[in-house]
Amino acid sequence: MESGFQGYEEANNSIYQNELLWGSSSEPAFISSDSSFGLRVSITCIYSVVCLVGLLGNGLVMYLIGAQKGKSTPIINIFIFGLAVADFQFSLMLPFWAAETALDFIWPFGEVMCKVVPSLTIVSIYANVSLLTAMSVTRYRTLASALKAGSTMTPNQAKWITVALWALALGATVPTVMFMAVQDIAGVQVCLFRFPTEYGLGIYRLHRVVFTFVIPLGIISASYFLLLRLLKTYQVNGNYTKRQKQVTTTIRLVVSSFFICWFPNHVVTVWGVLVKFHLLPIDKAFYFLHNYIFPLTTCLAHASSCLNPVLYCLMRNEFRKAMQETFWKLSKVVSSYWNSSTHKIGEEVVSVVLPLSPSENLSIKPKRDKENHTFSSSLELRTKETKLTTKVQLMPGPDMLL
Template identity: 60%
Template sequence: MQAGGIGRLNGSAQPDFGNKSLLDAQGMSGDDAASVPADGVFGLRILISSVYLVVCAVGLLGNSTVMYLVRAQKGRPASAINVFIFGLALADFHFALTLPFWAVETALDFTWPFGNAMCKLVLTLTVLSVYANVFLLTTMSVTRYCSVASAVRPSLQLTAGLAKRIALALWVAALGATIPTTIFATVTNVAGVELCLLKFPTNRWLGVYHVQKVLVAFVVPLAIILASYLLLLSFLQQHRVNANNPRRQSQITASIWLVVTSFFVCWFPNHVVTFWGALVKFRAIPWDKTFYFLHTYIFPLTTCLAHSNSCLNPVVYCLMRREFRRALKDAFSSLLAQVSSYLPSSICQAREEGAPQVTLPLDQRGRPIGVQVAKKEYALLSTTITVVPELRAEEANRAGRVPGPVSTRRCRSEL
């Protein structure tokens, strides 16, 4: 609505580039919300809303699964990296909860229908989740290096208890960086339209806020992440870790570069536009048609790309790890076994009628000869074994067994 509001305020489709817009003059911005300018382009607004809803659904499902898998490992010793993974999933889960609000706002041409209290709450939770996400990602990169290097330098070992205290400190730091958002977030009536914006006293305040966002949430974390993973790769090569397993070493290298690349690709375009806007606030560069086009049509797409990072994190940081993939497979198998155990008997009978029949000999105890029944969780669903006593005498004698009584057929849920 920011650029769209500009056009309506000036009575034209384009703003008056000789003067600052009313929003800019009042020191207001929707940049740090999910609200982004679309200048009344209906198709772009619907696309953005759809992306938010998809990211919300995938983010809620993926991050809740990650938190469940971490909590399900209670029998195993807690590790520092798992503490940070749980915190990261929690931050992304909270972030995904805010996306339906931004989807509705975008679909309504950036009109905020939820009131001032929800504007302040949703904006605060959005920015808090972003800062917590970045801080935890950065700490995880340092933790991965320390966990590997501790094999040579035990002093670098990070315990789970210390990791919990560090994670709590990171959330407090993220909350501190979010305080300006909580203070200046408000619903403002602009040209008869209710907007959820950040209303600062002056443009310079808004410029400082944007510079803080770029430095604290991108430049410094990216430098630390890149340095940590370069040190990790150097350590692995220097000490020839996994030297006898080239495939494992290549997997580690690929996962590291995937972490760095996904973070950079998702956030770099958004912070470029944000920094450009900060330079405009400081009057270092003029407000011109190029910035208007970039901020109107490109910035929405960069915001969607940045928000999609909450979907990538569960895949990049968790599901690529073998222990999490194994835990997910075990959880799915257990769930499938529980569901199948509650199947009605009519389903079992229907399954028996349509399943191939196998005739097997019985021993003296009435058990099939040469057949081992699998465990309940892994029994086949497609084959029903029918045991019959009709054996020829020579077959029974050859087997050294005496045919037993007829055994009834049973479906998997009864085994």
């Protein structure tokens, strides 16, 4: 092993004793001070884009579902709303991780935020995966109940299930709150886990892989497989209908996106656990993997918060129509406001410009009789109207201002 890598290992004291939270933007224990500047810039940019798209997409989903108050809310929409909340919260945490990456993995936010930010990140991840799993089971049960005249889930039950899943996600943050802390490593302040036992962190990471990927992926895959088989069993005239094909395509996209986004990150995580348990050596391949590959797999995993609104909402006709109506109403309000503003601008300009003309100060002389007075007033009025028309034509009207 080269001296540079040995120095890196010594500076970090114990690679696995000082690991940062899985799912954050970095792992200082694996990323040396000479890591690529370009890589850090790329990760920061990716996190910024994911944050922006995640906030806009999930915010739109929450608005569209919330705007349906007064209507009968489909059960699946309750889970989708909870999923959007989880992804929205997750996106809010990304600026902290982006800042940490930009600062070469130094934690600048203090001890309290070192516990708060990772804890909220973990809550979002567990809630996200749990709700995705619940949605897959619900979709199968809903269709099976409709075809076989079985009992269906009520909206109140769906709400209580959502609350229970969030409670479980909160429970999963207990180790983070207890063992996450700002530590000084080689004169650098970093936000890291410090478990009291040697294998505590490895067990914690293995637990996370099992309960946020292996088990959910098995349940999601099984539920959608049963759903596809049910659709095939009850297909009309031996052919899939257009709706069935759409459902099939959506299911494939859902399962594929979940697997592609999270699988690489969990492979690296499991590799780290094996090294922690001394089943694999700490070598150059491991060093390279966690220096350069792990940050990229983390970016890919975080990108799932942008994909969920598209996969679970915007691909559905009802949400697309609601989104079109929302944008149409918004454009109508903006257009109305803009027209109103430009009309006011036109009126103000006319009222200011007209009195500036010397010819507007027409003197009304006393008349000797009623007839002359009437004739004179009529003539002055026509003169005013002629000059007013000329002035208005010279000024930009509302259409020109637009």
